[in-house]
Amino acid sequence: MNISLQNVDKVSALLTVQIEKADYQERVDKTLKTIRQRANMPGFRKGMVPMGLIKRQYGTSVLVEEVDKLMQEKVGEYIRDNKVNMLGTPLPKESNANFETDENFEFSFDIALAPEFELELSNADTVDYYDIEVTDAMVDQQVKMYTQRTAKYDKVEEYQENDMLKGLLAELDENGNTKEGGVQVEGAVMMPTYMKNDDQKAIFNGAKVNTVLVFNPSVAFDNNDAELASLLKLKKEEVAEHKGNFSFQIEEITRMIPGDLTQELFDQVLGEGKAHNEEEFRAQIKEAIAKQFESDSDYKFLLDVRTYTMGKVGKLEFADGLMKRIMLENNKEKGEEFVNENYEKSLEELTWHLIKEKLVAANNIKVEQADINNMAKEATRAQFAQYGMINVPDELLENYSKEMLKKRESVEALVNRVIESKLAEAMKTQVTLNHKAISVEDFNKMFQ
Missing domain, CATH: 3.30.70.1050 (Trigger factor ribosome-binding domain)
Incomplete structure (x- = not known):
């Protein structure tokens, strides 16, 4: 041969x-x-x-x-x-x-x-790096969430914001009387705080037990059929027939009293001995939030590295005829029109792929099984962190990550995350970082 x-x-x-x-x-x-x-x-x-x-x-x-x-x-x-x-x-x-x-x-x-091209990066190259600010309000919100876990619930006589109400809900006719055959819900539970309409929400201000109030659920919840169906105990398709006023006789007002910041709570959230007072507890919470933001900043940094390097490399030459044939071969069911409409975008993605391969090779980035295992644990840890669970036992992380590693698609995604994580770290030491402090709100706007 x-x-x-x-x-x-x-x-x-x-x-x-x-x-x-x-x-x-x-x-x-x-x-x-x-x-x-x-x-x-x-x-x-x-x-x-x-x-x-x-x-x-x-x-x-x-x-x-x-x-x-x-x-x-x-x-x-x-x-x-x-x-x-x-x-x-x-x-x-x-x-x-x-x-x-x-x-x-x-x-x-x-x-x-693949087209041949040269690409070298040094401290002469400057790329933006966004440092997302962790505010006291974020820390307050996180601390509040933890104290709510150990909260107690008291029965009170007068309504305040965030209290939960329980009572008799009854549909009224056009004259303000209880509607014959109308909807009635015993033990109806609601929290006016979550109403969308401020005027309707204000009706409940200062209300006391045994008070009878009149409000319009449809207006209060901005005609959200799912919320109305849940409150009125109806099917979603039936809600449209009940858009009028309802009376609500308050039978019970429940208030959540957040738990105290105790050593037991510190140990439960962070692990034993990690914090000994509120100041240390808040500092650890702030650090955990900053860690979550760091991965977001690295993601944006790599996007900016992509834009910067693609501009530096310029437009690469491809065998257009052959590339379109390959693309058509991979998208037979979509046809030539799809290829023509998406060809330039596919070349853009391919150009970045080739640049990334060159950067990975230049920095001798390799992926070992241990890297994949660790990334699976970090991904699991991040998922728990979204729900405020910081001190997750290693055994639990191990079990969840093992399940993740059983799926081929998950492993492929983890390999890519390892590469991008290592590449981001390498790039941060090679180029000059133009640090920019930014609020999380403004940071998120860049992705809208």
Whole structure:
């Protein structure tokens, strides 16, 4: 077998494969023998069908299959061994091979080559890095959430914001009387704080137990069918028939009293001995929030590195004809119109992919199994942190991360996250960072 590669231009090449009978004959004979051993034909015992008959019936199809398998195997080896920087897959050119009569075959493939380019980064290159500010209000909110876990609930006589009300809800007619056959809900529970309409919310200010108030649930909750259906105990499609006023007789007012900031709470949230007073507790909470923000900042930093490096490299040359054929091959069901509409965007993504590969290679970034395992734990830890769970036992993290590693898609995503994490760290030491303090609100606006 002979395989050769001839460059057509800087970004495309012609790969030629010449296959002789000696290259494939042993494979073909072995497959035909296997078929003979298993063949069941009338008039012959199993395994005793004459080889000549087997060859006449199966010879051509076996030859086609074995030549194709051999060619794919050897072409793959050639591309790997010769480090051909190919994009996509080889595109077969039309062949005049006749498998009925020929013994030697020649096949040709169009190859799209990755464009060559240079890219070096140093402290002469400046990229923005956004430091998201952790405010006292954020820390207050997080601390409040923790104290609410140990809260107690008291029955009170007068309503204040965030209190929960329980009572009799009754639909009224146009004259303000209880509507005959109307909706009535005993033990209806609601929190006026979550009403969307301020005027309706104000009706409950200072209300006391046994007070009867009149309000409009539809207006109060801005015609949200799901919320109204839950409150009125109706199906969502029935809500539209009950848009009028309701009376609400308050039977009970419940107030949540947050728990105290105790050593027990500090240990429960952070781990034993990590904080000994409120000041230390708040400092640890602030640090945890900052850690969560750091990954967001790194993500934005890599996006800015992408924009910066793509501008520095400029527009790369691609074999457009071949690239469109490859794209069409991968999106047959979507057709040429899809390819034409999305081609430039796909080149943009491909350009960044090639740049990222070069940066990864230049920084000798490798992904080990331990990196994947650690990233799975960090991803799990981050998920728990979203719910305010900072002190998660290692055993629990281990169990959750093991489940994540069982899914191939999850592993692929974790590998990519490891690469991007290591790349961000490497880039932060190579380029000059233009640090910019920013609020979380303004930071999030950049992604809208």
